[in-house]
Amino acid sequence: MKKLALAAAFAAAASTAFAGSMEEPMMEAPVVVEETAASSSAAGVWVPLLLIAIVAAVVAAD
Template structure:
């Protein structure tokens, strides 16, 4: 009787372990984050040139 109960327990455990389908797993697409610049890279050059022009104009006025 104990062997029958043990066999039934193993059969029940084996059926739940193998319960599944052969479907392809659902894979989510990777998230791509593209950083956008707030301003162009030329702004890093333009601002010092404008400051230099203002200083040159101030020196020329003296």
């Protein structure tokens, strides 16, 4: 019975020893998602379309 009480006392002491410390908790930085404007992705389409139109106009003029 004494061994059981001693084991319970050691178990209780060990569980509180690893519970934490007095240090400030480490907080992770918030994730910032930056949205881009929709016009920037569409701007890459205009140059090839303009080149195709110029080539089509040159071919039609011949």
